[in-house]
Amino acid sequence: MKECSTFFLVGTIMLSLLRNTDSAGQTLTGPEIIRKVNDLINPESSYAKAKMTIVTTSGQARTFVYDSWSNKYGEENLIRYLEPARTRGQATLMLNHADDIWMYFPRTKRVRKLATHAKKQKMEGSDFSYEDMGSGNTFIDDFITRRLEDEKKEDQLCYQLEMTRKDGTDISYSRLIMLARQDNFVPIVIEYYDEDEPDKLLKELVQRDIRIIQDIPTAMKMIMFNRQDNTKTEMEFLEVQYNISLDDGMFTERGLKK
Secondary structure (H helix, E strand, O other), rough: HHHHHHHHHHHHHHHHHOOOOOOOEEEHHHHHHHHHHHHHHHHOOEEEEEEEEEEEOOOOEEEEEEEEEEOOOOEEEEEEEEEEEEHOOOEEEEEEEOOEEEEEEEEEEEEEOOOOOHHEEEHHHOOOOOHHOOOOOHHHHHEEEEEEOOOOOOOOOEEEEEEEEOOOOOOOOOEEEEEEEEOOOEEEEEEEEOOOOOOOOEEEEEEEEEEEEOOOOEEEEEEEEEEEOOOOEEEEEEEEEOOOOOOHHHHHHHHOOO
């Protein structure tokens, strides 16, 4: 029995080491981990049908259903609303990682370009900003990442990362704390801290219901908790497809009107 226990202990240690190393046997650093996370959540192209439910401080709920397409590894994003009826056909185009945003309103058949700072505003009054939805490579381009002590969350061993905003970047958050599963690099918790007060927690994103779709681990449900306003927004993916053929014309001002 003692020999069996020793063998089990050694095996556990070896498994832990393998999860924390790359194919060359080197311990993964913060930048290496966040690169794997970024590659996972930004495929070359994708389509999703999603349901977004906004829960206000009074407990009232508003629900939207929309189609969304992402192209060029998250650089281009298009959202087209299906429900409710008052928003059907309304569309939002985010280019250059949400630095450029256009909105199309079917009732007036007009396209309006939003001001640059609009990316920090709430999308349809939700707890997700346009920046949260269409920022693409922001984890790589706009933050310096360091690895903290690993942590267990929901029975999953996770990498814990602290991401500090680089000087000169126009990002809404001074820093992020991320927990990413070690078995598949899916971020299951992201904490967002105030732009000017690095210790002030603004929002917390929780991702659940991880499924394998086209060999890609995918969080089918995400909840953004607003820790300042005591509201939350739940987003559920009803359908997901990866690496699909998309017409570049979709991601243009003219394409918004179709």
